[in-house]
Amino acid sequence: MADIAVRRVDLGYFVRPAAETGTGQCRVEPVLGYLIEHPGGGRVLVDTGMGRHPEVDAHYRPRRVPLAAALRTAGADLDDIDYVVNCHLHFDHCGGNPLLAGRPVFAQRAELALARGADHTLPELIDHPGARYEELDGEAEILPGVVILPTPGHTAGHQSVLVTRGDGTIVVAGQSHDNATLFTGDVLAQHSGVGHYPAWLHRILAFDPRQVVFAHDNAVWAPGTSQVSAP
Template sequence: MGAATAPALRRLDLGWFVRPGAETADGRPRVEPAFGYLVRHGGELLLFDTGIGEADEETDAHYRPHRRPLREALAAAGVAPDEITLVANCHLHFDHIGGNPLFARTPILAQAAELALVRAGEHTPEPLVGFPGARYEELAGEAEIRPGLWIVPTPGHTAGHQSLVVRRPGGTVILAGQTHASASDFAAARLAATAAAEGALPPLPEPDGWPARLLEFDPRRVLFAHDASVWEAGSAS
C-alpha cells in the first residue's frame, strides 16, 4: 500500500492478554486487546505502540499473552517496517513496545519521565528498550512534533505516559493509550468535568489536569490501547 495511499488512521490488532481479577474494577479476569495505531500525516507514516513484547516467565504466566507479530500486522495493512518514519509509545511497559526492535535507527518518542523509570530498572525488559540501534528522542513535556501532530503528557498509569493528538480536517483524533481502561471510563471522566462546570454539588470525582488539556484540542474521537470502543464527541459528553 505504501505511505502515500495508507489510510489516514488504521488500528492494528496486535494480540490480547488476560488481566487478572486483582487488577480489574470488578475483581473478575478480563481479556483485553493490544492495539497499535498507524497514522499517515503530512506524507509520513507514524506508528503509535508496537504490541506485546517477550517478557519473563513470571510476567507471561501472570498475563497469559497471545501475541500477533507486528510485522504480520503491518503486512496486512500493506506497510513494511522501513516505511515507518517515526514511532511513539504511550509508555514503555512490555505490552506496548514489543515491536520496537524492528525500528533500529528510527526515532522513538518518549517522555523523559518514562525513560527515567526504565533507567531505574524493573520497569520493562531491557532487550525491548535497549536493543541495538535504539534511537529514543526524549521529550520534556508537550511537543508539536509535526504541524498538527502533538504529543501531550498524560501521567497516571505511569509517570511518563503520553498521548498523541492528530489534527485532521474532519476533526481531531486523540490516541489516548492507557489513560483510561476503557472509552466508558473516559466518558465518565468527561461527564464529571461537565457536571463540575455546571455547578453540580460535591461529592464529585477529583479531576486531573491533563484531561482538560486534551479536551482543549476539541477531539472528535478518542481511541485507546486496550479497548475496542471509541469515545465520540456528543455521544457521552
C-alpha cells in the same frame, strides 16, 4: 494534499488476572497500536506490541500478532515506519521497538528514566541495539498536526498523541484510561465540576476531539456520548 490517516493496528490480546481488574474476574484485553500516515511527513507508529518473557507469558497468557503481520493488515510494512511513539514503556506497548531499530522513538524523559530503573518493564526492550530516543519534556508537535501531549497517571511519563485532521481531531490516548467508559466518566466530571479528573484533561478537550481511541479497548469515545449538562 491528502488528510492525515489514522489506522488501528491489532497486535493481539492478553488476559489480565483477577487480582489486577478490581472485579474479582480476569479480563481479556486487546493490544492495539495506531498507524498515523502523514502525507507530508511519513508514517508514525504509536505502540508496537508485547515483548516476550517467560514470567510475563505465564502471568498474562498473551496471544501476539507479529508486528510485521499486524502492519501488513493495516496496509504498511516494517520498512515503512519512520517514527515510533510509545504511550509508555511497559512491555505490552514497546515490545516491537527492537524491530524498528534506528527509527526515532518519542518518549517523555520521565518515562524513559522509569523504564531504565527496576521493575518497570523488560530492560531488553529499552536500550536494545539501535535504540534512538527523542526525549521530550512536555508537549511537542512532531509533525504538522501531530502533537504529543503528556497524560500522566498510569505512569508518570504516559503520553497521548493528538492528530488534527480536516474533519476534527483524533486522540490516540493509549492507556491514559483502561477503556472508553472510564474516559467518559472523567469528561462528565470535568463538564459538571463534580468528582475528580486528570489535570491534563482540559488540554485534550481544548482540541475538541472527534474521536478518542485507546490501547486496550476496541470502543471509540465520541463527544456525542458525553455532552450532559450539570443538574
